[in-house]
Amino acid sequence: xxxxxxxxxxxxxxxxxxxxxxxxxxxxxxxxxxxxxxxxxxxxxxxxxxxxxxxxxxxxxxxxxxxxxxxxxxxxxxxxxxxxxxxxxxxxxxxxxxxxxxxxxxxxxxxxxxxxxxxxxxxxxxxxxxxxxxxxxxxxxxxxxxxxxxxxxxxxxxxxxxxxxxxxxxxxxxxxxxxxxxxxxxxxxxxxxxxxxxxxxxxxxxxxxxxxxx
Ligand code: HEC
Numbered sequence: 001x002x003x004x005x006x007x008x009x010x011x012x013x014x015x016x017x018x019x020x021x022x023x024x025x026x027x028x029x030x031x032x033x034x035x036x037x038x039x040x041x042x043x044x045x046x047x048x049x050x051x052x053x054x055x056x057x058x059x060x061x062x063x064x065x066x067x068x069x070x071x072x073x074x075x076x077x078x079x080x081x082x083x084x085x086x087x088x089x090x091x092x093x094x095x096x097x098x099x100x101x102x103x104x105x106x107x108x109x110x111x112x113x114x115x116x117x118x119x120x121x122x123x124x125x126x127x128x129x130x131x132x133x134x135x136x137x138x139x140x141x142x143x144x145x146x147x148x149x150x151x152x153x154x155x156x157x158x159x160x161x162x163x164x165x166x167x168x169x170x171x172x173x174x175x176x177x178x179x180x181x182x183x184x185x186x187x188x189x190x191x192x193x194x195x196x197x198x199x200x201x202x203x204x205x206x207x208x209x210x211x212x213x214x
Contacts, residue, residue: 064090079161084132087165097166100159104151113170114177118148122173127182130171131192136164 008021046052053061067089074083087093101113108118119127128138139160142150151160183191 068092075158075161079133079136079157081132084136084161084164084168087161088168090165093162094166094169096159097162097164097169100155100163101166104155105163108147110177112175112177113167114175116178118178119181120175120178121167122170122175122177123180124172124174124185125180125182126185126188129192130185130188132164132168135167135171136160139164139167 010019010021012019046054067086071083071086071090071093074080074086077083087097101109102111105113105118108116109121110116113121115121115123119125124130126134128134128143138148140150140152140157142148144150151163155163
């Protein structure tokens with residue numbers, strides 16, 4: 001095995017250029033075989049068994065961890081549209097919400113939230129408003145005379161937030177189910193914008209209006 005290295009040449013030549021037919025060096029072959037073995041392991045680790053996170057997964061995981069941390073800070077505070085939307089990004093929260101929905105809401109809103117006795121929550125029509133806080137208020141306070149109970153006492157505010165975050169993940173999926181009830185989201189948007197415009201503005205808000213005709 002010592003270096004009695006003799007170059008072997010193929011017996012063709014192109015314009016006097018000849019080609020070696022040497023054995024591939026072992027170090028080269030090892031990198032090739034190593035890469036093959038590595039790729040099999042890689043595939044099993046990331047794709048078949050899903051033990052490791054792929055780039056997408058670890059990105060999503062980081063987003064979720066950040067959302068979870070921010071949420072922890074928000075939970076103690078007053079509920080906001082932002083905190084509800086943030087919850088929709090945290091699977092632990094929407095999963096908890098889905099469970100509550102399966103226990104408490106399916107009998108009237110159906111397993112897909114597409115409606116039954118209660119309205120379809122996946123369509124673009126809402127009786128009491130499509131905004132996260134409007135949905136939250138409907139679930140907290142109910143609509144007593146229409147058969148939708150107030151859930152604030154039975155579930156408490158945290159679990160209501162969770163179930164609302166789940167409803168928000170269903171919203172807009174337009175699952176075929178109960179016929180639309182209430183006003184379209186476009187109508188609600190107009191109405192909500194008008195309400196917002198009528199709100200008194202905080203004193204320090206905004207920049208001075210630009211002078212016209214200057
Ligand atoms: C006993 C039946 C019943 C149960 C249980 C029930 N709902 Fe309802 N829900 C209704 C009815 C009926 C309405 C429509 C009220 C109306 O007409 O004003 C409604 C309305 C709603 C709305 C407002 C929809 C809109 O168009 O504005 C939301 C959101 C909602 N329910 C969520 C839930 C959630 C979440 C749960 C479980 C925690 C739940 N409901 C449990 C019957 C029910």
